Amino acid sequence: MLSSKVSKALNTQIELEASSSQYYLSMASWAETEGLNGVAGFLYTHADEERMHMLKLIKFVNERGGHGIVPALKQPPHKFKSVKAIFEEVLKHEIKVTSEINNLVEITLKEKDYTTHNFLQWYVSEQIEEEALARQIVDKLKLIGDDKGGLYFFDRDLEGIASAQDGKGGADKGGK
Ligand code: OFO
Numbered sequence: 509m510l511s512s513k514v515s516k517a518l519n520t521q522i523e524l525e526a527s528s529s530q531y532y533l534s535m536a537s538w539a540e541t542e543g544l545n546g547v548a549g550f551l552y553t554h555a556d557e558e559r560m561h562m563l564k565l566i567k568f569v570n571e572r573g574g575h576g577i578v579p580a581l582k583q584p585p586h587k588f589k590s591v592k593a594i595f596e597e598v599l600k601h602e603i604k605v606t607s608e609i610n611n612l613v614e615i616t617l618k619e620k621d622y623t624t625h626n627f628l629q630w631y632v633s634e635q636i637e638e639e640a641l642a643r644q645i646v647d648k649l650k651l652i653g654d655d656k657g658g659l660y661f662f663d664r665d666l667e668g669i670a671s672a673q674d675g676k677g678g679a680d681k682g683g684k
Contacts, residue, residue, distance in 0.1 A: 514624055515574040517615045522565045523579040524608055528601065529558035534584040535594050546667035547591055553673045554598075561631070568627055591659065592649040599642040606635040 510518070536551035566576030588594050609631045616625040645666075652658035 510569065510572045510574040510624065511619050511621060514616060514619050514621050515569060517612050518565055518569050518574070518624070519577050519579075521608060521612055522562050522569070522576055523581075524605060525558050525562035525565060526579055527581050527584070528605065529555045529562065530581050531584040531601065532558060532598070534586050535588060535598075538586060538588050539591070539594070544591065544663050546663035546665065546670065547594070549670035550666040550673070551594075553670045557673075561634070564630075568624075572623070591662075592646070595642060595645045595649055599639070599646050602635065602638045602642050606639060609635055 532551050533555040536548045536555055539545075539551060540548035566578070569576040588597075609628065613625060613628050613632065616622070616628065648662060648665075652662055
């Protein structure tokens with residue numbers, strides 16, 4: 509059974525995952541209107557992954573006798589300056605999510621809730637991957653600078669990453 513503190517903290521995380529999903533979805537839609545299909549595909553997949561993170565939390569809270577609340581969400585920004593600005597935002601956002609996961613882990617330790625602590629380890633590892641990927645993309649974009657040709661190839665590269673992630677996402681969804 510979840511303590512009210514842990515339950516409240518998990519519901520806050522549910523909201524953060526849901527708003528991450530909306531945020532990346534909005535970025536994806538902008539990229540698509542700019543003809544950046546690779547960037548859009550990558551971000552659409554990323555938005556789906558965040559939704560899966562939310563769902564996994566809702567199911568866990570419910571299984572443990574709590575109530576996973578589906579939150580109301582604020583409209584995310586829908587205009588972006590550039591692809592680089594988008595991925596800098598993604599990195600900043602993921603760093604924030606990592607810090608929230610860490611706070612959550614700390615709460616479970618204080619509450620001696622080792623089951624939730626164990627469950628959260630999946631999110632701890634996931635954040636390492638997500639931050640590293642975002643950082644890698646921002647570094648690439650820094651190298652490209654204003655080179656339009658470079659951006660074209662970058663977009664194509666992301667298309668490849670998105671389809672690889674799609675495969676992984678499918679397996680993840682079945683297994684979690
Ligand atoms: Fe849910 O991992 Fe990104 O935000």
